[in-house]
Amino acid sequence: MLNIIIEEKDNFYRQGLKTFITEMFSTDHGDALFFTGVLCSHSVKTADIIIKSFLPGESRVCHQIFQSRKHSSLVIGIYDGNKKPHSVDLPLCFDNIVFISRADSLIKVKKFIQRGWEDCCQENTKKIYRSCLACKHRTLSPREINIAEHFYSGMGTEEIARNLQINPKTVGAHKRTIMLKFNLNSDSELLGLLHHLKLKPSISNCFYNYTDSHI
Known part of the structure; x- marks a missing residue:
């Protein structure tokens, strides 16, 4: 059973993601899927995949709720436009994250997600420590x-x-x-x-x- 959170305001895009992820993981991996649209401190602890839309700059700020997510979980960040958010120097809670654009083709989206999921599975046995004191999230003076x-x-x-x-x-x-x-x-x-x-x-x-x- 895979627990998947999709936090997305666009109903059509969210439903499309749900269908795409279902076909991708049930067909390729044979996994049963459970979806929820609620990203909260409870659901994030059991989620295997978290799909979330990001505003420009949002991936660089602190997201305390992600600190308690599973170490082997994958975060899929959705962004608008052609400028992909930087994947380096992100807050520690965003380890194992891949970014996809709303304009990306399905082939490209599948490639990014597959690569991210494979990396998560390989790191499943590793213990990742997320310390707020060592985090690189951006702040304002x-x-x-x-x-x-x-x-x-x-x-x-x-x-x-x-x-x-x-x-x-x-x-x-x-x-x-x-x-x-x-x-x-x-x-x-x-x-x-x-x-x-x-x-x-x-x-x-x-x-x-x-x-x-x-x-």
């Missing part, structure tokens, strides 16, 4: 949090500079640093990530803690 909060509230560079009484070039420099940290390409991607962080309370989510305390 206090000044970056302050500037990001102003961007999130709808302010532009000049307005933020006046509000904080700093040079507009300084605001721009901090913004570029944030974009580089999370591999973002546009203001819309930045705002999307900040919105995600605002809704995800965790110990390491400084942006959530800052905005929550300033409401």
Whole structure:
């Protein structure tokens, strides 16, 4: 029995994934499958495969819920566009992860998943220690949090500079640093990530803690 989580808002894409994964594993591996759409602290502990959509930059932030997942489980990250998220220097909870694009062909998707699953099976006997202290998830400095909060509230560079009484070039420099940290390409991607962080309370989510305390 394989336990599979599919966290995906697009109903058609989620159903397509379910059908594709069923055909792939029941035919090629002869496994019985159990699907759930709920990614929580309970389901993640027993999941063999976790399929999750990622916003730009989201794969670089802390996801505490993944810390308790099985050491032999496979994470399949779904992303939009042509820019594949970096697979190096990711948070430790994302060991054994493969990324697939919504635009990838079924042949390519199957190849990526098969390769990732084979790697997981080979590492099944290995004990992987996931320490938050050694994790490489990205965080924001206090000044970056302050500037990001102003961007999130709808302010532009000049307005933020006046509000904080700093040079507009300084605001721009901090913004570029944030974009580089999370591999973002546009203001819309930045705002999307900040919105995600605002809704995800965790110990390491400084942006959530800052905005929550300033409401």
